[in-house]
Amino acid sequence: MNGKRIFTGLTAALLLLGSLPRAGALTDLSPWAAEAAQAAEAGLEPGALTWASAKEPVTRAEFCSISLTLFESLMGCTLERTDAVWFDDCADPDVNTAYEQGLVAGKGGGLFAPDDTITRQDLCIMLRNVLDAVGADAAGDLSMLNTYTDGGTVSPYAREAVAAMLKNGILLGADGKLDPKGTASREQALILAYRLFNDYRLYFDTGDAYGAIMIPTFGESDRASAPDTYEKPTGSLIIPLQSVAMDIQEDQDEPSDDLDLSALDDEYKRALVYGEDGEPYEDEETAREHMVEIEVPVWRLTSDGEKIESTAFLTVHEALADILTEVFTEIFEGDEQFPIANVGGFAWRSNTRSEHRQGTAIDINWESNMEADVNEDGTLTPTTGDHWLPGEDPLAIPADGDVVRAFKSHGFSWGGDAWNDKVDYMHFSFFGH
Secondary structure (H helix, E strand, O other): OOOOOOOOHHHHHHHHHHHOOOOOOOEOOOOOOHHHHHHHHOOOOOHHHOOOEOOOEOEHHHHHHHHHHHHHHHHOOOOOOOOOOOEOOEOOHHHHHHHHOOOOOOOEOOEOOOOOEOEHHHHHHHHHHHHHHOOOOOOOOHHHHHHOOOHHHOOHHHHHHHHHHHHOOOOOOEOOEOOOOOEOEHHHHHHHHHHHHHHHOEEOOOOOEEOOOOOOOOOOOOOOOOOOEOOOOOOOOOOOOOOOOHHHHOOOOOOOOOOOHHHOOHHHHHHHHHOOOOOOOOOHHHHHOOEEEEEEEEEEEOOOOOEEEEEEEEEEEHHHHHHHHHHHHHHHHOOOOOEOOOEEOOOOOOOOOOHHHHOOEEEEOOOOOOEEEEOOOOEEEEEEOOOOOOOOOOOOOOOOOHHHHHHHHOOOEEOOOOOOOEEEOOEEEOOOO
């Protein structure tokens, strides 16, 4: 079932209000539950928990809302809630939308049991489903279950999910026990969601964190580190953005659909994105009014190195939605079958020059395509990630490959060869910033 839809930025902005932190949401937080309050501040507390008691057990429906909000935060989007009702006993739009996204399943017989409490092991399954839905690697280590005295009581269907939460430090036992079939309070549920969000979100150089399709932030890489000195990539498809005379279309308000995008100058690009005499967005609300979510085909790389067909969802500027869909389709249909582990588009960053806040920049596979400053002596100081090794790392973007070719042929610049003082091998931008 496909519950994801392309939606207008205005709808997204209105829906987003439901996930923004509110003063005095959960009540009677325990002294040790500071992370639950931080979850609310991060926008992870759904409206379903407004004024609810923090210490009471979380219900299945409530944790559906938490999981859906977590999914949206990681994806950097807001989903339109479905009108469909998939369960005989639950018409809650959050539950039914979460079901359509593959975040939750029913209890059989067409029932969901929304008011039932959720076990700790089923909570782990929902969290694991969120990671699967955003394309993140959430492999677990089953041997970790053996370190708890009741690890053997985890139900077979939940063992992988519980192990994944343990391995990633999301779930912590107490007194040597997991209590997999016990319940969790609302504040405990929010804490788990917050830990997962913190572990899987991407930190940018501004210090801000924004959602997209995330993979965990690791410590030191066990792969090779960055090269010692910087050299411009050889074989890169450098397509200059030649000036296009305005009188080509003097009788048209906007560039035509069939204009060669690889040759557009900035004036034409600005008209395409912002309209005639338009300006870059200076506030997040205005920007979101012009964003849409698109679904694009991608290849994923499995843990055993196999490439499988999949899809990715990202939020971009409405004027570039069709263009970027074509870009990713070309990459998908290319001979390389280049695998995409994570991809991000729109994100409202504090850096006013960032094209991500305009929805005109794309980042791909950031763990394998570092951003780095180029020093005067040619050495690199990484700022995001720690390596770029095309040919060795299958997720590294080759300078002369399908990914760079597709983006450049549609008018985008690549951070691998766009500037002299910085490299950003993950980054593609419409205005070259």
